[in-house]
Amino acid sequence: MTEQYEPETVEQEAREYWATNRSFEVEEETGREKFYCLTMFPYPSGQLHMGHVRVFTINDVIARYQRMQGKHVLQPMGWDAFGMPAENAAIQRGVPPAKWTYQNIDYMRGQLQRLGYGYDWTREVTTCRPEYYRWEQWLFTKLFEKRLVYRKNSIVNWDPVDQTVLANEQVIDGRGWRSDALVERREIPQWFMKITAYADELLDNLDHMDGWPERVKTMQRNWIGRSEGIELSFDVAGESEPLSVFTTRPDTLMGVTYMAVAAEHPLAQKAAAGDTRLAAFLEDCKKTQAAEASMETMEKKGMPLGIDAIHPISGDKVPLWVANFVLMGYGTGAVMAVPGHDQRDWEFARKHGLPVRQVIEPLDGSEFDVSTGPLVDYGTVVNSGELDGLDFQQAFDAIAARCEAEGRGRRSVHYRLRDWGVSRQRYWGAPIPIIYCDDCGAVPVPAHDLPVILPEDVEFSGVGSPLKNMPEFYETTCPKCAAKAVRETDTFDTFVESSWYFSRYTCPDSAHAMLDEREAYWMPVDQYTGGIEHAILHLLYARFFQKLMRDFGLSSVDEPFTNLLTQGMVLKDGAKMSKAKGNTVDPQQLIDGYGADTVRLFMMFAAPPEQALEWSDDGVQGAFRFLKRFWHAVQTHAADGKGSWPDPQSLTDTQKDMRRKTHQTIAKVSDDIGRRYTFNTAIAAVMELLNALHRFDDTSQGGRAVAREALEVAVLLLAPIVPHICHRLWQVLGHNTVPVDQRWPVADSSAMIQDVIEIVVQVNGKLRGRISVAADADKELISTLALEDENVRRFIADKPIRKTIVLPERRLVNVVV
RNA sequence: GCCGGGAUGGCGGAACUGGUAGACGCGCCGGACUCAAAAUCCGGUGGGGUUAAACCCGUGCGAGUUCGAUUCUCGCUCCCGGCACCA
Numbered sequence: 001m002t003e004q005y006e007p008e009t010v011e012q013e014a015r016e017y018w019a020t021n022r023s024f025e026v027e028e029e030t031g032r033e034k035f036y037c038l039t040m041f042p043y044p045s046g047q048l049h050m051g052h053v054r055v056f057t058i059n060d061v062i063a064r065y066q067r068m069q070g071k072h073v074l075q076p077m078g079w080d081a082f083g084m085p086a087e088n089a090a091i092q093r094g095v096p097p098a099k100w101t102y103q104n105i106d107y108m109r110g111q112l113q114r115l116g117y118g119y120d121w122t123r124e125v126t127t128c129r130p131e132y133y134r135w136e137q138w139l140f141t142k143l144f145e146k147r148l149v150y151r152k153n154s155i156v157n158w159d160p161v162d163q164t165v166l167a168n169e170q171v172i173d174g175r176g177w178r179s180d181a182l183v184e185r186r187e188i189p190q191w192f193m194k195i196t197a198y199a200d201e202l203l204d205n206l207d208h209m210d211g212w213p214e215r216v217k218t219m220q221r222n223w224i225g226r227s228e229g230i231e232l233s234f235d236v237a238g239e240s241e242p243l244s245v246f247t248t249r250p251d252t253l254m255g256v257t258y259m260a261v262a263a264e265h266p267l268a269q270k271a272a273a274g275d276t277r278l279a280a281f282l283e284d285c286k287k288t289q290a291a292e293a294s295m296e297t298m299e300k301k302g303m304p305l306g307i308d309a310i311h312p313i314s315g316d317k318v319p320l321w322v323a324n325f326v327l328m329g330y331g332t333g334a335v336m337a338v339p340g341h342d343q344r345d346w347e348f349a350r351k352h353g354l355p356v357r358q359v360i361e362p363l364d365g366s367e368f369d370v371s372t373g374p375l376v377d378y379g380t381v382v383n384s385g386e387l388d389g390l391d392f393q394q395a396f397d398a399i400a401a402r403c404e405a406e407g408r409g410r411r412s413v414h415y416r417l418r419d420w421g422v423s424r425q426r427y428w429g430a431p432i433p434i435i436y437c438d439d440c441g442a443v444p445v446p447a448h449d450l451p452v453i454l455p456e457d458v459e460f461s462g463v464g465s466p467l468k469n470m471p472e473f474y475e476t477t478c479p480k481c482a483a484k485a486v487r488e489t490d491t492f493d494t495f496v497e498s499s500w501y502f503s504r505y506t507c508p509d510s511a512h513a514m515l516d517e518r519e520a521y522w523m524p525v526d527q528y529t530g531g532i533e534h535a536i537l538h539l540l541y542a543r544f545f546q547k548l549m550r551d552f553g554l555s556s557v558d559e560p561f562t563n564l565l566t567q568g569m570v571l572k573d574g575a576k577m578s579k580a581k582g583n584t585v586d587p588q589q590l591i592d593g594y595g596a597d598t599v600r601l602f603m604m605f606a607a608p609p610e611q612a613l614e615w616s617d618d619g620v621q622g623a624f625r626f627l628k629r630f631w632h633a634v635q636t637h638a639a640d641g642k643g644s645w646p647d648p649q650s651l652t653d654t655q656k657d658m659r660r661k662t663h664q665t666i667a668k669v670s671d672d673i674g675r676r677y678t679f680n681t682a683i684a685a686v687m688e689l690l691n692a693l694h695r696f697d698d699t700s701q702g703g704r705a706v707a708r709e710a711l712e713v714a715v716l717l718l719a720p721i722v723p724h725i726c727h728r729l730w731q732v733l734g735h736n737t738v739p740v741d742q743r744w745p746v747a748d749s750s751a752m753i754q755d756v757i758e759i760v761v762q763v764n765g766k767l768r769g770r771i772s773v774a775a776d777a778d779k780e781l782i783s784t785l786a787l788e789d790e791n792v793r794r795f796i797a798d799k800p801i802r803k804t805i806v807l808p809e810r811r812l813v814n815v816v817v
Numbered sequence: 818g819c820c821g822g823g824a825u826g827g828c829g830g831a832a833c834u835g836g837u838a839g840a841c842g843c844g845c846c847g848g849a850c851u852c853a854a855a856a857u858c859c860g861g862u863g864g865g866g867u868u869a870a871a872c873c874c875g876u877g878c879g880a881g882u883u884c885g886a887u888u889c890u891c892g893c894u895c896c897c898g899g900c901a902c903c904a
Contacts, residue, residue: 215821215899222820222900229904247904260904300902325902335904343818344902416903532898605842606829612897614829618843626842628857671833681831684841691841760837765885767837791871805836805884812836816884 005631007595007724014727015116023740024118026074028521035071036522037063038502040530040538041078041125044104045085048111050570050577050603050615051531053587057600058567058609058679059529060117064720065673066527067118068744074522075118076505078125079105082429082494090428090460097428098456101128111588115596116723118740123508127497132504133430134451135514136496141433141444142552148194151442154421158186163464165425185286190423191432191490195544199224199415202543211563213610216535223536225416230400231332232409234259234309234318236267243267243309243320246331246414250403251395254384255338255359257349259309260302260323262333268322271305278303278322285324300325300348312408313385323348331414339374346374359383363391420541422493427458427465429491437478437485446479452487465489498538499545502528502560515554528561535566565609565677572615585615597722598624604679604721626687627725630718633690634711634729637704642734646705648751655706658696659751662710665689666747669717679721686717708733713745761786762814763795779806786813 018024039059042052063075079101086097093100105126112119125132143149157166161179165188176183195202203224206217230250233242243259261268263285272279281303302323309318325344326335339349339356349356358370360379368375378392387395403409423432431452433445445452455473458466467473467489478485503515506522530538539561546560569576572583590599602623607613646659665685672682693710696703712733719726719739730739754775759782761769769789773782783806786792792815799817806813 218821219899225900225903227903245904249904323902325904327903330903332904337904342904344904347902414903416900535899608830611823611830616829616843619829622842625857676833678831678833680829681833681841684831687841758837762836762885765836765883770837794871803884807836810836812885814836814884 003635005628005725007597007627010728011114011116011595011597011724014724015113017727017738018116018118018740023738024075025120025122026072028518029072030521032072033070034522035063035066035073035527036525037066037073037075037527038505038525038529039077040528040534041080041498041501042108043080043083043085044101044108046104046107048108048115048587050585050587053115053599054570054603054609054613055529055531055567056112056115056117057603058565058677059527060600061604061673061679061720062527062529062677063118064723064740065744067740068716068720068742069674070743073118074120074123074505076123076125077112077117077119077121078123078501078505079127080494080498080501081105081126081128082491082497084426084428086428087426087460094460096456096458096460098128101428111591114591115587115600118723123505125501125504125508127430127494127501128428128454130451130453131511132501133454133492133497135504136430136492136500137433137445137450137452138447139500139514139548139552140492141447141450143193143548144434144444148197148548149191149422150194150419151189151191153187154190154192155185155187156190156425158184160184161463188425190421191434192419192421193544195420195541196415196417198544198547199226199417201547202417202540205543205559209559212561213564213566216532216539216564216566219535220540223417223540226413227415228411228413230396230403230409231412232312232399232403234312234336236320237308237310237317239267239307242408243334244332245334245336246412247336249338249341250399251378251381251387251390251392252338252341252359253313253336253399254381254387255340255357256311256318256336257339257355257357258319258321258337260321260326260335260337260345260348261305262326262328263322263324264328265322265326265333267307267320267334268305271307271322275306278305282322285322300344300351302348302352312403312406319354321348321352329418330416340370341374341376343374343376346370357383420493420495420544422496423490424493425465426491427454427460427467429494430454430497431467432488432490432492434488435476435478435485436488437481437483439483440478440480440485443478443480443485449479454491467491495537495541499541500549502542503546503549503555513554515549519555523555523557524559525561527563527565529565529567532566532568539564567609568607568612570613570615574614577615590620594620594624595724597627597725601627601683601722605683606680608678608680610677627722630690630714631725631729633693634715634732637707637711638732638734640699640704643704643708644701646702646709651702651706654696655698655702656751658692658698658703658706658710660754661689661692662706662713663747663749663751666713666717666745667752670744670747673720682717683721686714689714715739716742716745757808757811759786759808759811759813761789761792762812763792764816765814768792768795777808779808782806782808782813786815 037059039055063073067073081101086101089095089100090097127133140149159166159176159179159181161181162176166176166183174183175181203221203226206220209217227248229246229248231244231246233244235242263282268282272282302321305320305322307320309320311318337345339345339354340358341360356370359382360375361382362368362379381387381390381395387398390398400411431454433450433452435443435445437443455470460466474487474489476485476487502525503519503523507516507518510516542560546557549555550557572585575581575583577584587599598620602620605623606619668685669682672678689710693707715726715729716739726739756772757775759771759773760767761771769792771785771789773785783804796815796817801815801817803816
């Protein structure tokens with residue numbers, strides 16, 4: 001009788017070994033190749049969900065595989081600990097956010113340990129601790145000095161009942177998600193980080209980031225939204241100031257038939273002063289702009305301002321309109337309208353009876369009628385005087401040169417990307433280290449006064465930020481003039497913490513600097529794994545911070561994440577698992593029932609990592625069943641005694657076949673895990689190996705040696721995925737070492753050589769027969785044998801053979817008749 | 818609307834460079850063990866066809882390139898994700 005597979009004891013034993021031996025704690029070792037393997041750190045919401053288990057397992061498999069490759073692997077873990085759920089819990093349950101957060105962290109840390117992830121817990125980072133956030137406060141004050149942060153008024157969603165600012169997602173049908181109060185748009189001063197100063201580098205580097213998925217790069221490119229054009233000014237009759245517009249299509253300049261400005265534009269505001277209908281229209285625009293979702297389909301509304309601009313080339317009068325499709329926040333808040341060659345301008349012109357002029361014709365010279373719709377594509381300039389006949393680029397250059405010469409415009413680049421507003425009118429976040437003095441204005445907190453500590457013992461009423469009711473927090477003195485002053489009570493957006501935590505893992509205990517020399521050893525992150533939902537914001541902000549830290553001399557790394565893997569969602573019944581849908585599966589119950597290895601195995605086997613994973617209770621059963629068979633196979637083999645290592649010289653053909661399968665599996669699994677990240681096919685390959693071994697059933701001395709090799713290989717190949725069971729089975733096979741310290745097996749090419757190969761024979765591309773030939777048979781012999789096959793001959797019959805394609809390396813012959 | 822990804826058995830998925838479609842797992846069917854059930858083990862499992870084979874059909878739809886197409890090209894349909902009045 002062999003021992004039963006009892007995951008609980010097996011897993012506990014492995015965990016204790018790793019903990020006692022500090023298996024995953026690493027120090028810098030200059031000269032040794034490092035591998036920094038990281039997942040996006042979790043928010044400590046209370047307990048792990050399946051999405052966590054999936055992403056952490058993927059990363060752990062990669063980390064353990066790289067370790068067995070001989071790399072010096074760092075895999076840390078930490079907590080994105082600031083955020084709104086802690087405040088909600090405080091309001092609902094009366095627990096202070098800090099306490100709630102730390103309790104959750106303790107529980108979830110235990111869950112992560114139970115899952116067997118190989119983390120270096122000595123490097124744990126918790127972002128709500130002052131020793132962490134003090135450094136982003138410090139960096140902020142440095143950015144202040146370099147004018148990379150600034151304060152300006154901007155509009156927020158204000159909940160008048162809860163006295164708080166709401167994120168867009170918290171506004172439901174124009175009402176606060178909790179208070180149900182009508183949300184107001186308020187303009188309040190907020191701090192911004194100048195990410196736009198790095199827009200070009202953030203965009204250009206993407207071209208060289210080969211380790212990132214194409215779709216993430218595309219999303220970032222679109223988000224940054226660089227467009228090249230010309231900023232030029234139109235004189236306005238009766239105004240001293242000209243009207244400046246940005247256009248990417250200066251080649252259509254002679255097609256301008258009107259101009260349009262945003263409702264908030266000064267010219268519109270001015271014109272509305274003496275016109276109540278216009279004023280009412282502007283008010284209307286402001287309201288409707290809140291509902292941004294329907295922008296695209298929104299009717300093109302507008303009113304004439306009764307003012308004319310002067311066309312800079314023709315000198316014609318061009319009427320000025322206010323239009324709801326012009327955005328104050330992009331470009332100059334005003335556009336030159338070319339209805340003949342722009343969709344929106346065309347629709348607007350149609351609606352309001354404005355003229356449409358054609359100034360571009362298709363490149364092939366074909367007829368185009370702009371009265372039926374705009375010609376938006378690039379073409380040849382027509383009806384434009386001396387510009388006629390030019391293509392897009394020539395016309396662009398000609399207009400740019402002329403505007404620059406006349407001092408009425410210049411080439412310019414605009415971005416869709418906006419500066420990053422980091423102020424949050426929230427309690428549970430890192431305080432923004434600024435002091436407001438009546439005389440000195442906004443003054444950064446000096447380095448020796450940092451950190452500005454967030455008080456953790458607070459009363460939560462649910463209305464407004466508690467900091468605003470804490471004079472002991474906000475009453476202070478000006479660092480410059482020592483006069484009475486008040487502290488900023490806003491806190492940082494939590495994306496600030498997650499923008500640099502990956503660097504802090506390299507030196508989490510550094511008390512005298514944000515980062516120290518250890519950063520240079522570990523950074524950049526070699527493998528970063530996380531959800532696609534962070535494709536834009538987190539990954540863009542983190543890249544931005546990396547450049548800031550580089551430019552402050554804290555790092556020499558340009559890009560923080562060399563390879564990025566974005567894992568798919570975990571679905572059940574075709575929908576994403578979520579509490580709201582009530583279709584969640586609690587990982588803890590599964591771990592308790594089957595053990596961590598079964599959960600890990602199922603997660604990795606059910607789908608490739610980037611794809612959505614459909615949850616299946618039966619699939620979990622199947623994973624458990626496989627582990628039991630695996631356990632049983634090793635135990636029975638070991639129970640029969642130790643046995644020797646195979647001697648290649650004295651093996652029978654079936655033993656050679658078995659041994660070939662073993663080494664083919666090594667090659668396949670190495671490629672699947674190391675290069676392709678297709679863990680599902682890697683597992684399938686090991687399953688095949690064990691199935692083959694089961695059929696092999698050879699108890700001779702040579703047979704046992706071959707079987708033993710196969711089992712040892714299987715244990716090592718599965719060790720990254722199901723580390724606990726492999727830890728034990730490695731001992732069962734008689735080793736006094738442990739898999740985490742073993743080197744990854746290497747496929748023996750001599751074992752993979754085949755004396756006889758099977759070749760498939762096709763007739764006209766359809767499979768008609770198989771032949772066995774010596775591996776070194778020449779094409780002629782293969783061809784002859786193929787044509788002798790009975791079934792092949794039946795299909796050739798008396799038809800003449802036109803061609804015979806013989807591909808020994810593909811193991812294929814195709815006879816064309 | 819634009820950009821990106823996808824569609825393969827009853828289900829999850831495999832086929833990596835154009836070369837044996839459906840690996841591996843789940844489910845299902847049959848059998849063994851059992852008083853019985855569970856667990857476990859053995860066999861089968863794309864559709865049609867055959868005693869068995871041969872064979873025919875088959876990778877969303879329609880064309881094309883090729884000796885050969887799930888894979889490449891063109892045109893559609895549907896699904897998923899992102900962006901969306903960006904001048």
